Amino acid sequence: MDQLWPARPAPHRGARPAPAGSRRAPAGLVGRDHELAELADFVGRVRTESEVRLVTGDRGIGKSALLTAGARLAAAAGLTVLRTRGAAAEADLGYAGLNRLLLPVAGELVVVPPGPRRTLETAIGLREGPSPTPLVVGTALLELMWRLSASRPVLLVVDDAARLDGPTAAALTFTAARLAAVPVGIVFAFAARPDGLDLAAEEWTLTGLDEHAAAELVDREFPDLAPVWRRRAVVLAEGNPRGLLEIAAAALAERVADRQGSGPTVTDAFRRLVEARLAGLAPADRDFALITALEGVGDLRMVEAALTVLRGEQTVRAEPSRRVGLVVAQDRVSFVDPVIQAAVVAASGGERRRQAHAALASVLSAHPARHAWHLAEAAVGPDELVARRLDDVGALAAQDGDATTAERVYSRAADLSTDPAGRATRLARTAGLRAFTGDCTGAATLLSRARWAHPAITQTPLYACVAVQIVIEGGGDLDAAYRLLAGALATAVDEPADDALFAGLRQLARLCALTGRADHWAEHDRLLRLVRPQPPAFLRATATLAQAGISAATGELPPAEPLPRQVAALLAGCAERPDQELVRHAGFVLASIDQLAGLRHWVVRAVVNGRELPITRGRLASLGHLCLDQLWSGHWDQAGLLVAEGLALIEAAGLAAEAWPFHYVDGMLAAARGDVDAASTAAGELAGWSASRAAGAVNLLASRLRALAALAAGDAEDALRHALVVGAAPVAGAVLAGERMAATLDLADAAARLGRPELARLRVAALADDEAVGGSTRLALVAAVSQALVAPVDAAGPLFEAALRLVDDPSPRWPGGPQAELWPFERARARLACGEWLRRRRSTVRAAGQLKLAEEAFTALGAHAWARRANKELAATGQGRRPGQGGLTPQELQIAELAASGLTNRQIAERLFVSPRTVGAHLHRVFPKLGITSRAALRDALVQRAPAC
Template sequence: MAAALVGRDDELDAIARVLPGGALLLTGVTGIGRSTLLDAAADRAATTGGLVLRGSGTPFEADLPYAGLHQLLWPLRAEVGGLDPAHRDALRAALGLDAGPCADRLVVATASLTLLTRAAPVLLIVDDLHRLDPASAAVVGFVARRLGDSGAALLAATDAAGDPTGIGVLEVGPLRERAASALVAEHFPDLAEPARRRVLATARGNPLALRELPAALTSAQRSGAQALPDPLPLGPRLAASYGARLDRLPPPTRRLLLLVALDGPGALAYAGDLADLLPAERAGLVTVDGCRVRFRDPLARSAVVALAPPGERRAAYRVLAERDDRPERRAWHLAKATLGPDERVAGLLMKAAHAHRRRGDAAGAYAAMVRAADLSPRGADRSRRLAEAASVRADVDLHGVSRLLGDARQADPGRRGSLPAAVASALLVLNGDGDVDAAHRLLVNALDDRDPAQVDALHALLAVCALGGRDELWAPFHAAVARLRPGPPPLLALGASLVADPARATPTDLALLDDMIGRLHDEPDPSRVAAVGRAALFTDRMSACREAHRRVVREGQRGGAAVAVIRALVNLSVDGVRTGRWAEAMRLAAEGRALCAAHGYRILRWPLAFGEALVAAGRGDDEATRAITARMLRWAARHGARSVTRSAHHALAVAALGQGDAEEAYRHATQVSPPGVLAANAPLALWSAIDLVESAACTGRRAEAVAHAAALGRVALLSPRLALASATATATVDPSDDRFTAALAVPGGERWPFDLARLRLAYGEWLRRRHATTPAREQLGAAARAFERLGAAPWAARARAELRAAGTSGSAGAAALTPQEREIALLAATGLTNKEIGQRLHLSHRTVGAHLYRVFPKLGIGSRAALRDALTLGGPAGTVSGRAASRNQLP
């Protein structure tokens, strides 16, 4: 039974308990799945060899006494002759087998119960019990109350309130959200995410609606290429069900319901006599509270609109337009009341679209622009509005943008490409097979200081330049920003400084950023929140932006600008990496990747991959680090994205330092920025600077280390994290107790647990080399514990190895191993596999693996590569892995 149903385990269990004998009445609204549950019960009874008798009520037979009983018992007509004469004659007359008057109902009911008991095991199924003729309904109720342990069972279903049979009731409710999502995914796997959300919200767990609502959409609407209608159209069974209820309402009630449905919930003082709504309230369609009217469920609203004739809908929209003083609502009402082209209405809709956009409602702005284009009499206006709709659509979902641009060109073939069209085209290029240079040319060639869309185009150009990460790309951008009069808007000015080159930010830039961060709690535009967050991320101020970003993600899950949601997830994820919340960072990155795939945003995968690569590097997952960075480097090389290249090298530098391979780390760190200078237009130079200083110092490149520490010192005032990094770099190139102590005392250092643990590790290593073992153990123990909390296994192993060299085995050490664990660990340290170790010790490879699983935490290590040093307490200090043995090693 469960195999054919989703989310109905509880209901199926309740039915299964009845099947040996007894009765149960299923109740619930139309489409909730009562009949499907009855089908499942019938299948189960048939597979166990039982007899299944089925019948259902219908209005056409409601006046025929025992018509329902005839359906149910007709397969047993041959068995009626075996009853005693009184019961036989009564039942034959009721079933129409003999002419003559029907016997008393009690006799017919008793005869039916006897017949069913003799036929056991038997399952009697009655669907739509509320439509059964009264005589049959009385017999069904009589039988249901007397089946007991007879081996006969009865299941009935009704949408009527109460229990006319007097037996147990199972109320079939809506599917839970997960089950509803699974049902939609099963039947419509390619349904676009915005459409899926609308279907789930409208259906509210009604299985019939979950299947019929998507089916009623066009293929373009299901794919996301076309806006969804409001309300959603109904399927045939839902329309028939609600249509029957609406047909019973008086015409004034239906007219008023249509106004309510088209206008949505709200005060209806203008709508006429609310007493006209009482029949709809009694029918369970709406609730009336004062002058506020609400539909009990979205399906009822959809039915009222879908079943109204088109002429009545347009007339209702005209009424609403006349009485609504809200400009945006009035524009929409007029648009829906208008059949042919109308420039006045199109102009009002464009004003509404720009108001939507100022509030951050990209989806609403897009829908208004497309409708305005439809109503535009002139081809030039239609083309311009479609191009603008394409640029807005690109922030919502890339699917359909290409089609919109094609429609814009077709509407006015002689028109020169517009700035909005260039913005949309550049995004298509970047997310397709094009490269940064092609997108850059598109935007630069389209720039026009007189065009109101110039600022939007410059924001797009800013993103392209940042992705490219090359100096030559920025010159046209900065020149165009400088030409803006009376000057660039604050958000663009922020991007031009703190996103382009945060290492050279001025106090004025930081003051502007802090002011904009302070206003984020009131900022309605998710794109602006994400843009401020990006500048905050590069200057280590994301902690003050997190709640606004989480709001963007929460609200974005209900629809809207997918780009803003993904960028918010990028900011939160990378911030989580920097602040030590690695598990959260990975979860957010996975959520962002899913949105990128659903909406076609390929370029936004890479900042998410950057965060994942950093976590993999910190955890010592060498395979994942190399796989992720290899993909990043390949894509960046093909598309000219230097920033993605730098991101990959930064992650690889962290991974190499964790493994103790300073030479490899230096090679990667200098790919982010050359030694002695924080590369211009390379924000990652701020994050990777400490990697370069540490690896240079460890490989004997003192001059490079000193020069880079000095460069880092010049930006120390940008943020507490950079102050911590600068102090750490100073102590690394010229170590002393005072310098390390000063670095540990930097305010706010605890907000960056990985950076702080690296400082403690460096301090502990220096103290241990000076034979100050007691303070060395204090710093190294704190570093090891911090790395272990983060899950930074190779770094924790480095700290534990230093602890052993300082005369302690850490939290457990080799002394805590059992003899067999030590023997297995020693063999594993030589490079033998689990299978080879098992063959030597006459153990299974699984047993060997189990022992090693317990050995690693005892030794404070995270990989087999660290076993040799963990077991050799007298070995050379600082040796972390065989990989580093032939290269420059960390001290």
């Protein structure tokens, strides 16, 4: 019997997507908080009125699990819950679905008048007689619903409704359309809204889990799965929970560790299931499914053209089969489940699969990358020509940041290589991509294979770059990594430069920045000068900016070229060729000299695009640069969210070597807000990271955090101690220039507060030269304020005036774009220092003006420890604001009351559907408004607060 509700591939035009959650929901579901909330609301409405809902979504998306959770919610709320589901084996059994639905209440059919009762009993097999029509059964079912709902609301749950037998489907449709105002709800679950369904019901399309929820599901079900495979499962399943668990189970059970990006691995049981389904199809339909699985893009015309070539017939027509998960929408064809797609490929014979690839290659000549890939897969043996074509494909994928595709392509190219040197090079490139995505064990294995293929590969920059990355990720000594890479580059610079050499020089620059050693930078510069032909502008800019960092730290080696020209070269390079690696390197350079704002467009694009791709070092680097940009521009809440995202990605990918920038930004946020414990924790993370790797530059950043946190806490002695460490540290390098010189303000502030300005004057004097501050608005401001703080009293006035001019007119002198929105924290500190000085000079009116502006800026940022310091000074002028005078917003009041009740930030976040970090940010603003400094004082403060709050 034909199904009454044939499935349709595309969702109904009026459907709205179900909101996607990202946290574990009640009832054991993950990532379905919003969906369960919708169901709970639906159940609540059913208590007083009729409701019909269609839940649609791909196979395996979680419809059944969600319906089960909804049924439990309804039962807990006191509803009568009746369930049924369609089954292919019962499609020809009339009223089989109705039988399953009504058997639990068969004893209650007595409440229905005799006529309808006999109809229902006959339909579900409790009474002999001719089968009634769906119209009669639907009328009787409607009568039953009216009677049952008179005592308790009723919920009917119909899962896999497309597979119901025809009579049941027709009867249920009839009933659903005529429920009127009785308290009865019906939920139907379909893969897609059927074309023939004429029912006025709200449709809710269930979408896949987001990346965080998918990762949480895998972690819960497979806690022992390696991080790299957890990440692959999340990427490959595309949010489909069943596909996600199938891939994870296969990886764990079969210890899959072959080739990253080769597609989902299918268990034997699942493959046998798909093989059985394929066996029931016509030969042309089986080939159609195979070509669709291999084609990958979903272009129906290309699939049909390749099918014609494969079958050797003039025109071949095949029908996409839902039995193997194929759906067609207009000119697109795809599988509803990526695991089914992989299983179709796995179930095909090797020879037929090769022939299908050859057919696809023959029709994709206008698409070089796809053409080359299918040629490679159709090859029956080594083919150097095809391998070279794949080299081009891999290079394009890597440039686009798609490391998984690039790795798969290079790996296949290595398999096809006839030249040992070419094979070794391709294996080394594959290893580099493995390391780039965090799989250093796999990368080491591939490097070993490359050495066996061609021992001379060990002398190349390509090999050295990968080896260095493995050393860094493993916590190895950076000095040893530097010597390894510098040695390889010293040999390579005698030959004409290529991309591998330039990549090696970029890696060497990053190593120099982490070690902070002047001799390392000097060797980097020497190697760069030997490169022929001349290296790209952005590499020359690295050398210039490195020299600027050394000059700022030691007073030696002045820049060889004007820095603004080099900044312009970097920005132009990103505009001309905005690939992920170039943006990563430019961000590293520009972050060192406070010029990230000019790169913001490209960094944001790299971060957004990267979210659609597997986690890589390049993606994390861009995310780290965006964190710094948001920190510097005063968007601290956003910076905090980005930090949390970055650290979560690092944990998921196992890329610990990329964690230090996020810990630094996290610590800076905590220190500026006066959270000494959090800042100390971040400083400890930085110190621990740097200790095993001998990364002096990173260790210096830990001291910077401790100094700023101590200042916020009012401990000038401790701040001075740590600030002196920053100033005296024997490190040099561009990456440190901006942050190290900005720390001079911490030193000057602490020394001035202790009445010992002479301790800071030597370091402050180094900032007097405009070349030393490199044209940075922030560093020029820091230099001016620091000089004013440590100057003799009679000389400080003009210096503070100069600092205030910079505060009011932060015009850039470099091509990085406007900086008026940058450095709000530093500008507020400048006003605070000036206001304090003016108050001590008894210029109270002018002092109050600067102090009020400083307090407002600190409060807006959430730097409440600094705001309190400004308010204390302001109060001394007679114009201060009393603690607790500021009013609470409704959300601040709600969060404060929940915190006062004893809930943790995480518990508050779960209740209000926000992040714990957002809760913390609100509480940071609440404390100074209520005039308190601890969570324990919240309850009393709320009871006693003035009505103005």
